[in-house]
Amino acid sequence: MSTGHSHPGAGRPEAPLDGSAEECADFLERIIYFIDNELDADDCSVVQAHLDECGPCLRKYDLERTVKAVVARSCRESAPDALRQRVLLQIQEVRIRIAE
Numbered sequence: 001m002s003t004g005h006s007h008p009g010a011g012r013p014e015a016p017l018d019g020s021a022e023e024c025a026d027f028l029e030r031i032i033y034f035i036d037n038e039l040d041a042d043d044c045s046v047v048q049a050h051l052d053e054c055g056p057c058l059r060k061y062d063l064e065r066t067v068k069a070v071v072a073r074s075c076r077e078s079a080p081d082a083l084r085q086r087v088l089l090q091i092q093e094v095r096i097r098i099a100e
């Protein structure tokens with residue numbers, strides 16, 4: 001008899017519009033290499049083509065690129081003297097405390 005719960009079809013998940021998750025997981029790694037310019041020309045064009053078609057990967061690509069740019073910038077700009085002096089001061093305080 002019926003229990004009220006029916007399972008029409010095989011219960012297949014909806015196919016994603018752009019690329020399979022497996023494919024994208026594979027691309028994600030290559031996208032990172034792509035940003036670092038560590039792919040050869042063939043792989044580059046494959047990744048580029050995927051980014052053109054795949055919204056989620058393009059967003060991850062943008063995010064990775066932005067993060068890298070911010071990190072690179074903050075590394076270059078701020079090895080701030082204030083921070084360094086604060087660290088040096090703390091080291092001195094610790095030394096004094098140990099000496100006492």
Ligand SMILES: [Zn+2]
Nearest residue numbers: 019024054057
């Ligand atoms: Zn993708």
